Amino acid sequence: MILLPTWLLAPAGRAGAGGTPTPRLPVAVRPRAEAPAAHDLFVDTLASRxxxxxxxxxxxxxxxxxxxxxxxAVLVTADEALTAPGVERRPTTDPPLPLRLRVAWDPRRPDADRTAETARLLEDTLTRKVAP
Amino acid sequence: MSGRRQDSGVEREIRGMFDDAGVRGWLHVAELHRPSARVAIDPTERLPIGSVYKVPLMAAFCRLADAGLIDPCRRVTLEPDERVPGPTGVSILSDPVTVSLRDLVVLMMTISDNASADAVLRAVGPDAVDALCRDLDMPDTHIHAGVVSNFSRLVAETGARSLDAALARVADNDTVVPPGVYDPALKASSTAADMARLLRAIWTGEAASDERCAFMREVMGKQAWAHRLASGFPYDDVAVYGKTGTFGSLRHEAGVVELADGSAYTAVVFTQAARSDTKLPRADAVIGAAARVAVEELRGRQDV
Incomplete structure (x- = not known):
């Protein structure tokens, strides 16, 4: 599992300690149907606090x-460059909200060996990005 | 594996429910007395079944009792240091416990007590369970050493130093589960279709004598949990019988649903969650919700 770090983007002066979203603002999220399990894990991680x-x-x-x-709103992002005037950025540490990535492919497809090689390359590159 | 292109409308609907709950699902729901009337999703795919293995074990126990080869009233003492771990029942007690074999069957079925199940399996023997599965045409069901093989394989496959460490490893969303953990080989494993066949045999009196089949149905009606299959039928006049199974991200239940008008359905739903968390109420609930949709479909067809 590759865990990419994320940051909390909040209106300047509104981010709580440790990157915790301020209680009064909603968290901007992508539609749940895109990835129900990942969406629920994100929301449950916040809710369990x-x-x-x-x-x-x-x-x-x-x-x-x-x-x-x-x-x-506040936003949790793995994009290290995403910013705008009046927006503050803090690492998400409490709770940690990493973006979890796995490279998956179908080993039954033709040419699966080359796909696997590409997948390994992707994994190596992403892993180096997390821990250079 | 059934091809997705051949899915009927209800199967597509149920797959959508599984997706929404964040699980992959396998399902076999059929009319008890007319099993060709069924809703099925990948019903012949084999996977680890966790504690669902206690159902064929119970049936094998009943056959041996019928044949006079085992005394259901024989009392056995379970010593704390010899007991298999588990979250319920005798598994969590501190002192020696003496119980009859048939009461151990009740404990392993109603609260999924692992210590009781292991003692029953030692009395019955895996060969008797294999023989039952062959006789009832359940070719894809193998229980091996039950919970003992499930746990020992899990510890070996995760390379963990203890069972607790192995269970923690597979419950971590931040690590990839090692290959083999969800491989049905060498663990108690079956298919939804095989379990449906076994349930039908218990309900029609084919699995054992009438008296002992009635015992099995009674025990399955007293299961303590209602968060999976029974959650889809929250009515006093619907009877739900079942046995759950849980292993890492796998959550299952195999049971029978009896409606007030007497119509009855075998209902087997196996799931594997995308998340590793040990608590996932949505994954539990979709077992009941999916079975409910399948039963409604079959009941609707009967009215035509």
Whole structure:
């Protein structure tokens, strides 16, 4: 499993200690149907800390960022470059909210050996990115 | 494996429910007395069944009792240091416990007590269970040493130093489960179709004598949990009988649903969650919800 670090983007002055989202703002999230298990794991990780988790669905991270810049939401992102004026960035540490990535392929497909090689390359590159 | 292109509308709906719950699902729901009327999703794919193995073990026990080869009233003492670990029952007690074999069957079925199940399997023997599975045409069911083989294989495959460490390893969302952990070989394993056949044999009196089949049905009706199959039928006038099985990200139940009008259905739902968490209420609940949709479909067809 490759765990990419994430950051909490919040309106300036609104991010709590340790990157915890402030309770009053909803978390901008992608539609649950895109990946129900990953969505639920994210929300459950926040909810298990005893805080009410409100979410607002956005079509992509740019839309999420716009909400943050407008002071209407917070956003958790693995994009180290995503930013806008009036947006503050903190590492998510409590709770940790890593972006979990696995490279998957179908070994029964023709040319699976080369696909596996490409998958290994991808994994190596991503792993180096996490721990250079 | 059934081809997705041949899915009927209800099978597509159920696959959508499994997706929404974050699980892969295998399902076999059929009319008890007309098993060709069924809803099925990959029903002949073999996977580890966790504690569902206790159902064929119970049936083998009943056959031996019928044949006079085992005394159901024989009392056995389970010593704490010889007991198999588990989350319930005699497994979590501190002192020696003396119980009759038939009461051990009740404990292993109603609260899935591993220590009781292991004692029953030692009395019955894996060969008797294999013989039952062959006789009832369950070619893909092999229970090996039951919970003992499930646990020892898990420890070996994870390379962990203890069972607790192995269980923690497979419950971690941040690590990839080592290959082999969910391989049915050498673990108690079966298919949804095989379990449906066994349930039918218990309900029609083919699995053992009438008296002992009635005992099995009664015990399966007293299972303590209602979070899986029974959660799909939350009505006082619907009877749900079942046995759960849990192993890492696998959550299963095999049982029978009896409606107030007397119609009855075997219902076997196996799931594997994308998440590794030990607590996943959505994955538990989709077992009942999927079975419910399948029963509604079959009941609807009967009205035509």
């Amino acid at each position: 005893g805080r009410r988790v409100e979410t607002v669905v956005v079509s992509d991270e740019r839309a999420g960022l716009a909400l943050v810049a407008a002071g209407q």
